[in-house]
Amino acid sequence: MRFLKFAVLLFAVVCLTGLFSVRQSFAADVEHSAHENMQKGENKEHVHDEKAQKESDVGVTEHLGSIIPLDLEFTTSEGKKVTLRELVDKPTLFAPVYYTCPNVCNFLQSRLADVIPQIKMKPGQQYQVISVSFDENDTVKDAAEKKVNYMKAAGGTVPENGWIFLTGSKENIDKLMNALGFRFKRSGADFAHPVAVMSVSHSGKIVRYLYGTDILPFEMTMAVVEAEKETPGLSVKKLVAYCFNYDPQGKRYVFDIMKVSGVVVLLVMAVFAGYLFFGGKKRKKRGSDE
DSSP states (O other): OHHHHHHHHHHHHHHHHHHHHHHHHHHHHHHHHHHHHHHTTOOHHHHHHHHHHHHHTSEEOOOTTOBOOTTOEEEETTSOEEEHHHHOSSOEEEEEEOTTOSSHHHHHHHHHHHHGGGSSSOBTTTBEEEEEESOTTOOHHHHHHHHHHHHHHTTTOSOGGGEEEEEOOHHHHHHHHHHHTEEOEEETTEEEOOOEEEEEOTTSBEEEEEESSOOOHHHHHHHHHHHHHTOOOOOHHHHHHHHEEEETTTTEEEEOHHHHHHHHHHHHHHHHHHHHHHHHHHHHHHHHHO
């Protein structure tokens, strides 16, 4: 038994050493390749760093549990000046968009129009959706046109106070987007920006982030329930961020096999060691009973 335990321990050390060595070797290869490129005048690593820096200008930093500034003033699609404090009196889903967006903003709001009628809770009573433009050049007319379009897309099932469309000044937009952790960057007449919806409680507390243009009814329901309870929910993004690394050259996320395999090996060894330890105790107890 002692020999078996020693073998398991040795196996663990070898596995961890191997994983560390492979990772170090991979890092050394990358560093060596970058050094050679610099000597050749290509300096590709420096270019990648610049790209990564640009990528960091756009994205989402989760501020779960933080309170958004409720005294900020915006304008509704009806032309009425309101503060967020006047609007956010129930669970609220904020959708940062801009109304002249040619693609993903439309996809996101079309998806919301499709999902809202599918969930059991009543918009305007138990929760509300607020589309807020992060383009200070968007007008009340732009907001009104979008509201008409998406209310129709929702099949007439959403009351006027169930989905609100806002525009605002650059100062107030920036303050709200910073509070939500939503980072965007103007690119000519358009914007580079992430796609996300933030669930906020009646007191302005951020409780959940929903990502992408394919939000599920279950996700939206959970976001509203958590906002009602003011309980911040665990974001799937954190798990995904651990398992995947962003490749700025390929502009995509790649699976980090070394990190995940290391965790899997550790878990397997922990379970096996626990089995040996507790199994040995049980066998000793049986032997003493006999």
